[in-house]
Amino acid sequence: MTERPIDRRTVLGITGAGAVTLAAGCVSTTDEETPTDSSGGGGNGDSGGDEDTATDSDGSSGPYSIGVVNSQTGSLSAFGERNARGLELALRDVNETTIGGRELDAIGEDSESTSSSGVSAAQKLVNQDGVPFLIGAVGSGVSLAIYESVVDGTDVVQLSQNSTGTDLTNYPGLLRMSPPGGVQSSALASLVDADDHDSVALAWVNNDYGQGLAETFRSEWGGDIVYDEPHDQGASSYSSVVSSMANSGADAWVFITYQPEFTTMAQEAYSNGYEAPYYGADSVQGSDVLDSTPEGSLEGMQVVVPSAAIDQDNYQQFAADFESEYGQQPTSWAAFMYDCVVTAALSIATADEFTGSALQETVRDVTRPEGEEVFTFDEAMEVLGEDGTADDIDYQGVSGPIDFDENGDPVGFLQVLTVQDHEYVQTDTVQG
Template sequence: MGDDTNIRRRDVLTASGAGALALTAGCVTSTDSTATETDSGGDGNGGATATETDGDMSGEPYSIGMVNSLTGSLSAFGQRNERGMELALQSIEDAGNIRGRPLDIIVEDSESQSQAGVSAAQKLVNQDGVPFLIGAVGSGVSLAIYESVIQGTDVVQLSQNSTGTELTEFPGLLRMSPTGSTQSSALANIIADDGYDSVALAWVNNDYGQGLAETFRSEWDGDIAYDQPHDQGQSSYSSTVSAMANSGADAWLFITYQPEFTSMAQEAYSNGYEAQYYGADSVAGPDVLSSTPEGSLEGMKIATPSAAIDQENYQNFASEFEDAYGEAPTSWSAFAYDCVITAALSIATADEFTGAGLQATVRDVTRPEGEEVFTFAEAMDVLGEDGSASDIDYQGVSGPIDFDENGDPVGFLQILTVQDHEYVQTGTIEG
């Protein structure tokens, strides 16, 4: 492809929907999501065919999969993932690819729902034969994919965005974003430090909401005057906000998603309800600010997973992101970026391009026993021709990764406060 490759790749990404896209460092082509076989030749168990490991595939792409929220209630996160993924593919290409072979990512849409996510993962694993799957955004979707598709195979699953506490119970399911229990604990401390002893708690009725709400209850020493779930996608949440107002609590905590919180905030404002708002990461976003009245969220505090904003590699990533997309990245873009780089390093250090081969390297490329490297190019320089996974310790743009025995990374949190209808960082916490 010509010199305008990067422009065309981004243009295609912004137009993507429920269909699949095959994204390669250096090229992008549409794929038919109904196909039963790809050129990479899956073995039906997330492994490569013999021809991919015999050394006669020089220059051919390594194909992995991603289940992303291209549509549905989490699509704002999905867009951030796409952008982080694209910058990671570019950095791999700029470094000469993976020992001369490009990385290809076949993207399927989860529609932000478990059933669609499972179908997407089945297509990637059973038809495309990917040995490494990045996915998904929603915690419930990631867990459904693991239990229905990944568990019992050698395929590596690495979630880009899932923070649900229940994922810790499945050590075979890795994730790049930290567990939400750190958010719940931080929010309990913040609300108490702000002088409140009673809170109204509204949480989305799925694994993500249930897990974070449970952790908050265990960490909160005060009174919980309202504690009820709500479903996604309702046309109105007036009953939720009126019940929160009638509870008498001056602090309201929202553990839900952007569309649901936006409706709640709009309805609370129109009814004249006033409270100090707090939220988990999934309620924050530019669409929330643009869809709520000026001043309606003033002073709201949100605990959200943070990238390593003081590291030089993150600052370089942020600069490249702003040059490419005209806005600053979020931590979610950084997590997706690191998923792709971690996958590439796992492939570069594996004995063979199979699920079993990548299982043997995916954790080791980020462990502290190796030499610290901050970019894919640095890592490949250290590895040379015959380096092993234990020779490097990839320090992601999202910070040190170092997966623990449960598949959870080292985590950092930012505290964001809404000031003049903008999110302002007002603190950081190490998880």
Template structure:
């Protein structure tokens, strides 16, 4: 929110600090933990990341009606590595959102996003974020997919600066402990609670729990233990990228538990499911969000996963704006979007609305607006164009409540959104939605 007599980013305002020029930042040596649990020294950036003065300006055109541009922000995404399936959907959601924003424009100027690859690893994610903040001078970073990557970026690059960080996909409960790190997808603690309830309702009182050894896996596993009232007969971590997970599946089988819970990623779960099938192990499978995907179904034997239940963050599939988004996505890419595409889409629109309502294009100014553009006190808007129409020439962030294609956002004091969950059940080797849960 801003004072009524403070100049804002409208068509008659001179903007300073476009984020295109680099910003001089202080570097320090920070130790962070990557997704494999190894300690990696990184060169953390300090300073404002677009929040300080620069040598460039974004000025009005000669006619005084429109702003020149573009406004440049950054995105750290899993373009390669074990989370690349999510990253690809993120890129597609991002591109559709960019098209929607730039068709309307931010008070006459376009939005530009520089995408960098985290390689699904914390060290590479930190390097990508350092490049965006230190070299490109962006005041706003969307990122990342993996929770461990997002936390590493925040602790090594963002914390102590004015740069806004908004994760598109990270669900680890640990992120709740870092209020300065916003996220679009709901906390995984709601998934763990839902999984516990579903398994209990299905009549099981003993489970085998396999979880990936990083912030994401540790956080969801811990919440599951807290919520589960029965026996945990097997409870072991595993690393990413192993050539075989025979010890994991044999341990789960030997535990005697009839319900197996997987908190891991698609490639790792695919290997486990293949090895369990080839060894003739039988159990009822349950999983957190990141075990679901078309590649999993394509690379596991027909019928081997039937009956598996997965709890995953859900988009607002009943809303008209989501249905329009899904139709556009299918028309452009020949397949239906996932909730992860919707989260990436909403990250871009939220960033654009933050820019449109801020006093200036700096990290400090965007910190003041990024939460308010999705507050329930404002007028509900369902598209970027609708929001800009409501804002007019001199509206404020408090005037609008962007209801995303992923549903209500309304960041709380910890940077977590409201969110919804859906239950997917594998039937005839296809995912079928069999329920929804409000987060």
């Protein structure tokens, strides 16, 4: 990766209220700090629009229904909570304009942050609910399992909201909104190198996400890796991991894992008096981590996370709407979900019919530079008019330009956060 500074950005997120069909129990729509309950809605689409738009194969004219596999529970639920608000805000914005007079609904299912449950959720959405467009999932391994077990060989469009695992690049039929994690690993290697460390201890979670990012880090890091071991999710203790990292004599510790696992490691390292400069990939960062670790225990830690495009007017409006609704700023993970929903809506608006094969023809083109830049769903629908095509628009997401490449990967921006006085402070930005 060629790393270069870009405009200052901040990792923020999203929220809103829209028509969501909540399945598999109660779907949390909370961000981290202010948990609230949410009830389902179904949306009552008005079929009286005059614009040309996709029609269902059975000729129905009610709301369009897409599927969403999210991490409502399990180790990635903190990300799922952020997603839920981004989903709601996007549905609200889409349905204020409508897709040719028809609303958009989202049928939600819980992956429980595991591949097996994610596959079951996707099977229900695709085989029973018959959705032609599937947003999901959070975890890279879950997204890949869904693609291989449910989506591959069908016309269903799959767009992951949060998966950053490097291996997904090898599956061009699996789109994602968040940038590939390999960019993160390269940035981590650059950070460690810039701080003049000669050796590192590398701890990575034993799944597709951890394996992929760790592999890229090894290829990008020019120094010695004196500890390089995987660990499982969900263990009650990681004392053997942190003691081995400490005994390795490494100049710095690099973590490619999830919030619950890292929190336990940080607590046990602190209680045992182990000290080292910490570096981490996106999934170790969050307010839950700060709330659950002693002040001073993470001081100076640097984390590389995907960044939303806060310099853009559409993001600023999005953040203002979010804060007005929920009393706090959004996260980039919610921004990615917001853009997934808007991209789905624009794909539907420009397709000949509401089928997977038709949406496959439009989902990439609505975000490509050949069209006129549009920054909101309403603006896009104005440009499309009654006879516009996917080639006529280039949706610029609240998370930044998307422009899916041939591998289904988007353009990515990253932010470097440093823990200062037990708070995350933006200290740098990079473009992948």
